Amino acid sequence: MRYRIFSNTGLRVSSLALGTGNFGKGWGYGTDREEASRIYARYREAGGNFIDTADQYQFGQSEIMLGEFIAAERDDIILASKFSLGDSPDAGLQRSGNSRKTMFRSVEASLKRLKTDRIDLLWVHMPDAVTPIDEIVRGLDDLVRSGKILYAGLSDFPAWRIATGATIAELRGWSPISAVQLEYSLVERSAERELLPMAAGFNLGTVGWSPLGGGLLTGKYRKGETGRAQGLGAVIHGESDQRKVATVDAVLAIAAETGYSPGQVAIGWVLAKGILPIIGPRTDEQLVDNLAALEVRLTQTQLDRLENASAISLGFPHDVVAASAPMLAGGMLELIDVPNRAIR
Helix, strand or coil, X not given: CCEEECCXXXXXXXXXXXXXXXXXXXXXXXXXXXXXXXXXXXXXXXXXXXXXXXXXXXXXXXXXXXXXXXXXXXXXCEEEEEECCCXXXXXXXXXXXXXXXXXXXXXXXXXXXXXXXXXXXXXXXXXXCCCCHHHHHHHHHHHHHHCCEEEEEEECCCHHHHHHHHHHHHHHCCCCEEEEEEECEXXXXXXXXXXXXXXXXXXCEEEEECCCHXXXXXXXXXXXXXXXXXXXXXXXXXXXXXHHHHHHHHXXXXXXXXXXXXXXXXXXXXXXXXXXXXXXXXXXXHHHHHHHHHHCCCCHHHHHHHHHHHCCCCCCCHXXXXXXHHHHCCCCHHHCCCCCCCCC
16 A cells, blocks of 8 residues: 555545445445454555545444444544534434534534544535535634544535635635545546546545446446445446446456456546545455555556546536637647646
């Protein structure tokens, strides 16, 4: 396992984060404590140190299990959790959403389940569409100043709200927004339109959930396996259009050529894009396969094939701006050495 510096925090995080949404069976689907313990131990043995959970995962069971697993090595773990969706099926009005009240109540409950005095990175799980971003960012700042969390991030938020929050925090001297979490895989590249350029411009740590496209990129659904469809009653992605069909075709073909598994090819592509993948194995066997993605080395030709098969249109205004690039450079675009960095 190699490590990277996480955005502007100085944190040293492993190249793969371990997502623990499957730790427990509160949703009626997941992993029992014994198997979860094996997964955690193997991830740690491989050098992994970045654990991602949420109060909502298995309705608190994931955090309870992790509290036991990490107790003897808490200082060696970078522990991330989330709030917003509620920690029980009957969370109700006051234990869900993004308000300061929910935020503080959720963090206190998570700390008890995790048996720790702080959460290293707290994610706002997703926007509730009513809480103003300044209330969210100020609440996160208060939690950082209290020592109950060390860093703050936004998950599944639109780019304009993240940018607004990061700017407000910077201007008011509040604790910064340090990271973003978003869905990213060969079958879900929408983040390339706004979220990824924004994250680069603000130097935010960027982690991608579901690098396997909900299992689609492993090819298992073509074999008739059920997986997530049986356990949670739905899949994130299906082969619903020609682009997705072509993408799965390309992944399976390159897997056959290289000897890597299709899942390893898919995770390897995300790693090659510079995004930190969150893997979410349900079994120890799945974890072994996921960890082997760290050894994947694809040629530029293979990467290009994956890029071309899965490419999306960036749409307006990106396509118009790209077409206008020569005029914007006064007809001398080919003579300009453009810096390789994001701009704000």
